[in-house]
Amino acid sequence: MSTIPSSPSRIDGILPRVAALPSGTLLANALRSRSRLGRRLLAALALPGDEGRDYAGLTTRGRDAELNLEAYGDLAYALAAQPLDGGDQVAALAMYDRLARILGSAVPERDQIAHVRLAxxxxxxxxxxxxxxxYPELPEAVVRAAEFELLRSAAPDRPERFFPAFGAFAGWRDVKLAESGPEPSLLG
Structure with missing residues (x-):
């Protein structure tokens, strides 16, 4: 990936080769190398003619019909799973909202899960x-994990509100929060 030129005109020149790669290859490489350039290439594929500038800005650019939804979902996943900048997960959430509006329950399961987890x-x-x-077909474990995350985010400094419900879900019958310790979530 590091040999790919980064100027917009040169990115456009290699897009046909990148587009011909097997599905998921560009995403896998972008994640493996923590590559901003890989994200720019995904953005360029997601909205042809946009040249991949400001990949996080794809939340609203272009008409829905112009989007390559597979590349758009791959970019949203990269931003959600491996944020490189402070606004990446916010952008991913907005992109997933757009994808859900376009595809509804036809959003691929990987992206449904990432969308719910981000929310x-x-x-x-x-x-x-x-x-x-x-997404009525979401795995129950994902739904439950989201519920636990919501409990945790509502009171991050009060693990006693979250931990018993999570422990029951995980089947941890003999695990309790320690009464005291250097960290409030230290397991006893």
Whole structure:
């Protein structure tokens, strides 16, 4: 990946070769190398003619019909799973909202899971409920994990509100929070 030129005109020149790669190859390489350039290439594929500038700005650019939804989902996943900048996960959440609006329950499962996890990470209970209706086939473990994350995000300094429910879900019958210790979430 490091030999790929970074100027927009040169990126456009290699897009046909990148587009011909097997599905998921560019995403895998971008994640493995923590590559901003890989994200720019995904953005350029996601919105042809946009040249991959400001990949996080793809949340609103272009008409829905112009988007290559597979590349758009791959870019959202890269931003969600491996944020390189402070706004990457916010951008990924907005991109997933757009993808859900376009595809509904046809959003690939990987992206449904990432979407729900991001909404829960940001403590957005209302969005999580909406997504549960949008994605009715979500695995129950994902739904439960989102519920636990919402509990944790509502009171991050009070693990006693979250831990018993999570422990029951995980089947941890003899694990308790320590009464005292250097960290509030130290397991006893």
């Amino acid at each position: 829960a990470l940001f403590g957005d209970e209302r969005r999580v409920k909406t997504l549960r209706r949008t």
